[in-house]
Amino acid sequence: MTTLTQKSRPAGRSIPARRRGSVLSRQRRAGWWMIAPALLHSLVFITLPTLAAIGLAFTDYSFGGTPHFIGGGNFAELFGDVRFQAALKNTILYVIVVVPVSMAIALLVAIALNQKIRGLGAFRTAYYIPVVTATVAVGTVWLWIFNPGSGLANGVLSLLGLSPVGWLTDPGLALPSLMVVGIWQGLGSKMIIYLAALQGVSPQLVEAANLDGAGRWQVFRNVTWPAIAPAQFFVLITSIVGTFQVFDLVYVTTKGGPGLATNVLVFDVYNNAFQSLRLGYASAETVIMMILIGAFILIGRRLQGANARD
Template sequence: MTAIKTEVAGRTAAPPPRAPRRRAQGLQGSRKRAGWVMLAPALVHAAVFLLLPMVMLVALSFTDYQFLGAYHWVGIDNFVQLMSDDRWRTALLNTVLYTVVTVPIAMAVALLIALGLNSGIRARGAMRVLYYMPQVTATVAVATVWLWIYQPDVGLANSVLGLFGLPPQGWLTNPNLSLPSLMLVGVWQGLGAKMVVYLAALQSVSRDQLEAAQLDGANRWQTFWNVTWPALGPAHFFVFVTSTIASFQVFDLVFVMTKGGPGSSSTVMTYEIYENAFQGLQLGYAAAQSVVLVVLIGVFTLIGLRLQKVSSDV
């Protein structure tokens, strides 16, 4: 009886093993500190080169600051002036039109190319490299090549038209053709990156679902629409957002090929900001234009996020 009581008392008096738990908590805390230390350079870089310039941009948008000159607080006068600036309204319309046209067309063509390269065609590796080459080529070089293609007298585009008996066109000198000509170059140059994203997404589609659809008697279109297309939802969202941001920021093509002309038929928001900031030295006004550009990019990004959620819910 005494031995049993001693054993029970020994069991109840035994201390709980807290040392391993403390070591685990200490290890977790060390990992968190190490993670913050490794993130510190990136966070400092983002704060100095992204967050601080953004705050300064917003602050300058409410001033009449000019380069090396005094500046005064003007409130929302810059934004009010934007509403009555015909050239800015034209640049805004051209930018939105450029984005609305180039993004869906480039996405559709890139998806078709990815579908073709994902099939069992020959020389798939070489074809992928060829389609991706414009993406890694300097935009100035691309624009120079297309300047020759659009050249009125000996350019390739008018030479092709001549084969069909059509008159030559002023691709970059006609106000009705300058912006569509830039759209064509933008679509062509951006196909590579979109194609790579879609190709990676296609290769991750479940083979079991594809085989199950074929066994159920589904044709190619039904298999694509019911199996492949839903699986590409994240790829659609990524391509849409990155393409929209790139389209709103188009500058090099306009600067090299048209300088926003003829007139203001091909001017875009970034080129208008460049002219006001670095040629007119109206940095406060250019800052207000930049704020509007950032807001528009955010709106289109939110639209893409909303569409992605709707498609995923369906």
């Protein structure tokens, strides 16, 4: 009897193990089927175009022509191109200003909207509306606001007794004016993410910190800030990528002018590819932009890690 019992126990345990393995296998297959459309989309619309752009960057390909390998000729020409130099400088300045300023303002707005105030839903909706509004419409509205003759911005200046300003016609003010629009337009999406993260902060930890005598800043620095670190990193990465890709706002408002004051990388890629039809040259510019995005993401990750250690 003892021998039979001992022999039956392993057999009894092996059946659930096989069933668990079968269930896990079916779950894995189901998971792959679920993400298959996203993987296919990424392959067709992201991976393959990226590889094609990298390949074309080393050719002299023009629309309708035959590509010929020229090595690093496009890259050498780019760094001697005044338009590219202006686009590179303007894009980096735009990213350096818009990303941190918009993140800081969005966090402050999210903290304010995380309080129990009257009309909270209306405020959240109002802040999010620019995100879902077409950039063409946004650019048209801001063209009126920045209009040197009858715009709202100069109307406010006149009420203050100040002279009108050429917001989009002055080379020194055009790019900062677009930065203001970029910060305003991207505020809602960042605010929503921060708000969701703030609502996930443990109330018990906040209460414990308050009982220990911590002030508001100490609670935020030692409890809230570490808790929202993943959301902070997500906002940082998406902000860097989105800001580098600014195009439609420039296209609608300034067309890269006055002069080259608001010429940015994506707009310059558009001009080289679809106006001059130099697809190989535009692809080289795209490769440089991808490298820059990767470098900025790496720097942001390092900074995020340093803040987490502090």
